[in-house]
Amino acid sequence: MGMVNTLSDVSGWMPARFSVRVAVLLAVCLGLSMSVSGLANAQTAETPPVPEAKPDLSQPQTSPARSIENLLDREPEPLFSDTLVPYAPAFSSEAGVSEGLNKGAIYLMAKLTRDSKPLYDGLIWRIYSETTNADGRLQLVATSEGGDAEFRLNPGTYLIHTAYGYAQATNRIVIGKEVMSKMVTLNAGGIKFDASLQDGDSLGSEPVSFDVYGMEFDERGERDLIASNVKPGSIVRLNADTYHVVSRYGDVNAVIRADIQVLPGKLTEATIFHKAADITLKLVNERGGEAIANTTWSVLSPGGDVVVEATGAFPDFVLAAGEYEAVARNNGRTYLHTFEVTPGEDREVEVVTSISELLSRQTSQN
Template identity: 35%
Template sequence: MTRARRPLVAAAVVAAVLGLAAGEAAAQGFERPPLPRITPTPHSDLPPIATEPQQRRRRHMPGGAATPFFTLPDGATPFTPQMGGPPALMPTMPGLPGSPGLPPQFADRTAVALDARYRQGGQYVRDGLHWRIFSDTPEASGAFALVAESRDAAPVFALRPGNYIMHVAFGTFAQTKRLRIGTEPYRESIVMNAGAVRLVGKVGESQIRNARLSFDIFAGGLFDGGEPRLVLRQAPAGDLIALPEGTYHVVSIYGDANATIRADLRIRAGQVTDATIQHRAANVSLKLVQQREGGEAIGNAAWTVLTPGGDVIKESIGAFPSMVLQEGEYLAIARHEGRVFNKRFTVEAGKDQNIEVVAR
């Protein structure tokens, strides 16, 4: 059985189908001719969970060298216990084609029952699965015909005897296996070796609204070396994200300016990791006013927010631009009708504020 972990997209399915290794074990002892080799999948070489290396060398990650970094505590907890057998399986498997287990129109077919576990001997996966069954013989165009698919936790397919390619996707993880179906009922249980993570963000004790927060997830930790491999971009906050077991680097992005935090975390097979990212930032609104603070607002100003070193953080046009800024010192510059006005200000974590720039 070959594991191929990758995002659930059509291109990934075709790549997984074409990339079955010649040494893969076939169901029920089926022997098949060699298939062409392809480049290893993005997750085929995830670093194992191991002790820290003697020399820790920090690799470049998106977000810049000054972005705060920390390692999240290992807070994985087991999935909620599931009692009983695999979900939604047929109570009894039909013994012969055309038996009462399958409708009469499928008299020439065999029942094929599939299910998945988070780990060997672990709990069954209850949702989030996408099963596809392909013909193992490519068409004239080179594509493999899709024979059947299902999003059930444990589907039962009615297939004619023959050879097939089974592909199952679970979040960013996928597996592919060849099946040889005869006249006897067939059952296959796939071991996903996967866990999940739920990411949220806070400023102080206040939780950040999920709509303003997203996460980029990379394979491997910050000090693992090598180039970072993007697993999932802009993952939504609060969602349960399925990932293969291993170490990951998370870049948490709050707003659309410079409020970014990075962290390493571990994913364990059969467990959910709830991770809270603590941001040190605040919401800032800018306003250009006439003559004095509290004066009448001036619209249609062009704004630029800079660091003390002159780095541009955010540019905007409007009367009341609003943005999330990481704590620190900034310079706000407003341009209106050929004139330039500015003001220095300081951002403290969790303290939202309105900054007025006076046009004198």
């Protein structure tokens, strides 16, 4: 650009023919200079590099040391940390701009573990003021559902509650008039529940439920109930910890308990094996006969404790494996029958009223 300006200045007072000649001469000189420069560069590029010295095979070969990171030695990441996501709040109007100048803006994201990706769905954010209201409770300031969240808050101290299923975290933050972004690490995982019999038959379509409790007992000797009436196939998101799980098959005594550990960022598939069967009771005059209506029933344990009671012609129960005694009361008379429950063998149990049947049964037992 400097050469062009100089030529323009010179052509202002020199004759036109002389000006053209000077321009041509300068162009020729420039072309020659560029050619010489390019030739020199080409010669330099074609010059072969100096060969490296051959290694001495008699000397021990050493490889550069590489530091190996032990995952167990890594510093724990704080559960509430600054994010590396650039963030600028968007204001849609002039009134919003003036209002935003007096407020702080915070952008929130959450992930399961320090190595996992941010969560983009299923999160519930709640912002509480640290000051309490007239009822002595924390005042809910703002909420958001989905993935990441953006809040504009007056300067002050707040509690940020993050929930992902039953996994949750609460963090304290001081808001000024600046713009900030934070990442919440939930340190959470999940459990997928299933139930089965000992022979492997799934109980997914049966009346099975799961209750999830914490491991600690309160002053009344009870565990803290976290999730109740969870159905087979469901996934429950929980903070990484060990939980006490109670599985019920039916509504009587088919109950299995287990302690299950939840690992951060992992889905634990837990299958509970039940030892039980579905039993239907019938009071009949003879084997294979019609069930007698208006019958009151009691099922007793071998120790004589009442397990369950019912009224009707066909009471149906899921009972844990073991021995029981059925007590049927009808028309002022009481009939007894001892039976056994075998895991996975659903069946009808008949209580016979005929004297001949009772006598033959006593003879066979003796």
